[in-house]
Amino acid sequence: EKNNxxxxxxLAKAQELGYAEKANPSSDIEGYDAACKLAILASIAFNSRVTLNDVYREGITEVSSDDIGNALDMGYRIKLLAIGIEENGEISVRVHPALVPTSHILASIENTFNAVYIYGNYIDEIMSYGRGAGDRPTASSVVGDIIKIARNFDRKRKGIIYGCGCFEDKKFKSIDDTISKFYILMDVADKPGVLARIADVFGQNSVSINSMIQKQTDRERSARLIFITHEVVNKNLYKSISEISKLDVVDKVLSVIRVEDLS
Amino acid sequence: EKNNxxxxxxLAKAQELGYAEKANPSSDIEGYDAACKLAILASIAFNSRVTLNDVYREGITEVSSDDIGNALDMGYRIKLLAIGIEENGEISVRVHPALVPTSHILASIENTFNAVYIYGNYIDEIMSYGRGAGDRPTASSVVGDIIKIARNFDRKRKGIIYGCGCFEDKKFKSIDDTISKFYILMDVADKPGVLARIADVFGQNSVSINSMIQKQTDRERSARLIFITHEVVNKNLYKSISEISKLDVVDKVLSVIRVEDLS
Structure with missing residues (x-):
């Protein structure tokens, strides 16, 4: 965001600073690390077994500096979120980049800081915040775990948490059926009638547009469109994007990123 | 900050919303509530008994909307901080309003949210964040404590934390000997030589100025000065303010608030 x-x-800079793994950066940039942590936390939160395979996952490799700039212009910052939601007995677990309003506390989590943000009926919002990378914070966490395990041995308890709480067997909601808002960036032909054709495809797929911005590009007879949708069922959004990509007036759909208002 | x-x-609005106590608002606005919590947390953190009487305390009643505006102009927000520091075996515990850089995570704690921010050699920064007022968060905390106590009864343990960890008897550092930066607001006569006389008093008391802003006031031949000092021993600052207040060219010292860069 700051250095373009x-x-x-x-990524090279992040590896040099010890923020992304050198041997296996995909653990960080593809969201595997976040997905593992989400599986553990969701299992505890929802009392039902959640494994890595259950988590829908998108990394940050497709996020461009254009996306980051556009998001800022519209009052959002892009963060890699790991989201676990239980609704009507169904669990939704997903890791993906998302546009978060700049005013939200999660938008202020930067650099190597991680946060666990919990929303509950009675507690309202709570958050834990700390360094998620680096040699000293990692050493501190590892030593902390060793001390906890040693204490538990001493007290004849097992594991770090008190036994397994996964006594329920809840269903998972497919990412296709998940409801989100979306940010979409595309390059199109700059001539009359183009927007109508795109809007028509969105409409046919029940995708409702919240806002649209048009920007000029460097190339002649080409325009860049930024859409933010209202909430939409994910499979409808994917279908509309697939159809829009095939329109002869559309050069390329550059980005499709979820928007999480977290409210 | 937002509604002037x-x-x-x-205060009336805060009481109406349940953010400040109705029967005894001084618990909140004079910082007694924060001082009680600080005494408990500092006792645990430093393994030494800290009581309410050991905590230096200033409330927020003296903070004006002018101060809040001036702070914002200079890149700060004003927060009521409860600070516990151990340095060279001495404990400093103090509750007071302070200017915090807007870029710091603590500056984004708003409304009824509270945060506990811990800085340590190896953990670096960690923070816990949640609602500090309101009927439902309070009920949730109280019920949480009841459950913990019940579990401890069941396991034949006493109290919520495992026994008392106050095995040391550390000294307290007086607020007089504490080192801080300060924000100072004063109304003075608008004529040549005034600033030199004020700067002279600061200099004689080893108070070094980081920045100074002069603003016009509504009144004729009167100017408003805003100072931010470098780090200074508190008793030197108090002495300089006492002497400056007596200068014939000084109308009134309106505000003296600490600045905490938290870095």
């Missing part, structure tokens, strides 16, 4: 580095440059 | 209410109006 390419993704590869940013 | 007078202190009394803001």
């Amino acid at each position: 580095l390419s993704f590869d440059e940013a | 209410l007078s202190f009394d109006e803001a």
Whole structure:
């Protein structure tokens, strides 16, 4: 956001600083690390077994500096979120980049900081915040776990948490059926009637548009469109994007990123 | 900050919303509540008994909407902080309003949210964040404590934490000897030589100025000065303010508030 580095440059910098793993950066940038943590936390929160395979996952490799700039212009910052929701007895667990309103506390989590943000009926919002990478914070966490395990041995207890709480067997909601808002960036032909054709495809797929911004591009007779949708069933959104990509007036759909208002 | 209410109006609104106690608002606005919590947390953190009487305490009644506006102009927000520091075996515990840089995570704690922010050598920064007032969060905390106590009964343990950890007897550092930066607001006569006389008093008391802003006031031949000092021993600052207040060219010292860069 601040230095306008390419993704590869940013990744090299992050590895140099110890923020992304050197041997296996995909653990961080593809969201595997976040997905593992989400599986553990969701199992505890919802008393039902959630494994890595149950978690829908998208990494941050497709997020461009254009997306970050556009998001800022519209009052959002892009964060990699790991979201676990239980609704009507169904569990939704997903890791993906998302646009978060700049005014939300999660938008202020930067650099190597991680946060666990919990929303509950009675507690309202609570959050834990700390360094999620680096040699000293990692050493501190590992030593903390060793001390906890040693104490538990001493007290004849097993494990770090008190036994397994997964006594329920809840269903998972498919990402296709999940409801989200979306940010969409596309390059199109700059001529009359183009927007109507795109809007028509959105409409046919029950995708309702909240806002649209048009920007000029460097290329002649080309325009860049930014859409933010209202809440939409994910499979309808994917279908509309697939159809829009095939329109002869559409050069390329560059980005499709979820928007989480967290309210 | 947002509605420019007078202190009394803001307090009435806070009481109406359940954010400040009705029977005894001084618990909140004079910082007694924060001081009690600080005494408990500092006792645990430093393994040494800290009681309410050991905590230096200033409330927020003296903070004006002018101060809040000036702070914002200079990149700060004003928060009521409860600070516990152990340095060279001495404990400093103090509750007071302070200017915090807007870029710091603590500056984003708003409304009824509270945060406990801990800085340690190895953990670096960690923070817990949640609602500190309101009927439902309070009920949730109370019920949480009841459950913990019941579990401890069941396991034949006493109290919520495992026994008393106050095995040391550390000294307290007096607020007089504490080192802080300060924000100072004063109305002075608008004529040549005034600033030199004030700067002279600061200099004689080893108070070094970081920045100074002069603003016009509504009244004729009167100017408003805003100072931010470098780090200074508190008793030197108090002495300089006492002497400056007596200068014939100084109308009134309106505000003296600490600045905490938290870095």
